[in-house]
Amino acid sequence: MAAMAARASQLITLGAVLVLALALAEVDRCSGAQDYDFFFLVLQWPGSYCDTRQSCCYPRSGKPAADFGIHGLWPNRDDGSYPQNCNPDREFDSSKVSDLLGSLRAQWPTLACPANDGLRFWAHEWEKHGTCAEDVFNEHGYFQAALRLRAQLRVLGALRDAGVHPDGGYYSLAQVKDAIQRGTGFEPFVDCNRDESGNSQLYQLYFCVDAAGSRFIDCPVSPGGRPCGARIEFPAF
Secondary structure: OOOHHHHHHHHHHHHHHHHHHHHHHHEEEEEEEEOOOEEEEEEOOHHHHHHHOOOOOOOOOOOOOOOEEEEEEEEOOOOOOOOOOOOOOOOOHHHHHHHHHHHHHHOOOOOEEEEEEOOOHHHHHHHHOOOOOOOOOOOHHHHHHHHHHHHHHHHHHHHOOOOOOOOEEEEHHHHHHHHHHHOOOOOEEEEEOOOOOOOEEEEEEEEEEEEOOEEEOOOOOOOOOOOOOEEEEEEOO
């Protein structure tokens, strides 16, 4: 009887240790320790966002420029998984990016309806993705890094230089990717959506950035996303 009691006590102790270890591991994952291998910088073509059944709404600051805007800077792992919502205590505080708001409105606009000022969109991106990279960035640094990285690419210029224009014309996936690679030095993953008529159209571009958030790298894994058709429309905006 004593042996059974001792055995039961050992099992309870082992179980408590396991639960504590798992809890500590979860705390570590969400406390600023790096839990990713690289970032996806995701750029979005506004004409394709708007040319769908759901349509779009221009932000309160007015119609954005006809250029690729930022969707997000997302920590990712080499196995294709990603951390998210890592620190609920780090809510978005617009006062911390007050000097960047003009740039965010221009280069990281929201087209969601109803029309808004973008604060909810940026809050979502910071709280879901940015808080998982606090070993590298504070809130200001996160948004500043995304703006800096986008500025380095000049994607629209690269496409135009290769004769790929946002005028409603159709291009092959190879044309789009080759043009961007020649112009930027990096081949993106291309994500397509569908217009109201069901045509495949150029929607988002995924570029990969090292874990320090400082330089572009070749992507270690595909983001998945929606496949493109044989012909890709590049709609006007």
